[in-house]
Amino acid sequence: MKIAIIAHDGKKPEMVSFLNKNKDKLGEISLVATGTTGKYVENTGLSVEKLLSGPIGGDAQIAALSAEKKLEMVLFFRDPLGKHPHEPDVQMLMRICDVHNIPIATNPATAQLLIDAFWNKQMG
Numbered sequence: 001m002k003i004a005i006i007a008h009d010g011k012k013p014e015m016v017s018f019l020n021k022n023k024d025k026l027g028e029i030s031l032v033a034t035g036t037t038g039k040y041v042e043n044t045g046l047s048v049e050k051l052l053s054g055p056i057g058g059d060a061q062i063a064a065l066s067a068e069k070k071l072e073m074v075l076f077f078r079d080p081l082g083k084h085p086h087e088p089d090v091q092m093l094m095r096i097c098d099v100h101n102i103p104i105a106t107n108p109a110t111a112q113l114l115i116d117a118f119w120n121k122q123m124g
């Protein structure tokens with residue numbers, strides 16, 4: 001059981017708030033993250049496997065894990081107002097999740113609903 005966490009720079013503060021709010025739940029789940037996001041995750045005290053930074057292939061690595069059905073869900077704190085050099089990778093990740101029916105949240109409100117639902121189903 002593994003959950004992926006990704007946050008664009010403009011959304012990293014919201015991601016950290018989300019992690020702090022859900023620390024008890026997330027502390028019992030394996031986490032994987034793109035590189036810089038992973039450093040923020042570690043700073044909250046949670047353990048996480050860090051992949052490459054997003055712009056150099058991290059989103060693509062998360063997509064590969066999704067395609068291999070190695071993830072329960074992807075929590076992607078996406079910044080819709082920012083410009084991203086790796087936008088094709090971002091689109092590819094969302095497409096691969098849809099292809100393989102992997103739950104993917106792209107904003108904090110949906111991330112909260114997914115975590116709560118997952119927690120109630122698996123641990124409740």
Ligand SMILES: O=C(CO)COP(=O)(O)O
Binds near residue numbers: 033
């Ligand atoms: O760019 C990202 C998501 O598209 C995130 O990458 P970092 O976690 O390395 O900042």
